[in-house]
Amino acid sequence: MKRAFFYLPCILLIVVALSQILITQRQGFLTPAKGGGFGMFSTVDKLNNRVISVYGLFGEKKVKIRIDPSDPSFQKNFDKKWQRARAYPSDEHLLALGKALGNLKLSQTPTHLFIEVKKCHFDSEKAVVDYQQVNSLSVPFRKSK
Known part of the structure; x- marks a missing residue:
């Protein structure tokens, strides 16, 4: 049981990251900074x-x-x-x-x-x-x- 709690933050972060990337890919009008956050410095779309x-x-x-x-x-x-x-x-x-x-x-x-x-x-x-x-x-x- 202790081991499951140890991995929980990692699993949650991965789930959030993947969902944010999916949102920016599916919704073409979101900026990476607003929708995903991972590409905020890769675009001039602010x-x-x-x-x-x-x-x-x-x-x-x-x-x-x-x-x-x-x-x-x-x-x-x-x-x-x-x-x-x-x-x-x-x-x-x-x-x-x-x-x-x-x-x-x-x-x-x-x-x-x-x-x-x-x-x-x-x-x-x-x-x-x-x-x-x-x-x-x-x-x-x-x-x-």
């Missing part, structure tokens, strides 16, 4: 390097909507959903952000909002930093009540 772009769809026309995160109304209404969508851009979190963005005051009313999350990527062969799309979603634009 939370602060992720970009969310919001576009209004007016028929066939796609117009970028400028959103200022330092605006107090943004911080009051959207900040938590914005951070959640940036950290874990699942369809569920992008949809929640899109619904919250229904409170935006726009000069024209779009039919849909197109939300796109991109991550920073370093191409070691070309020695170039660019952005790759992690996830995107089109959400019907409805004014929140």
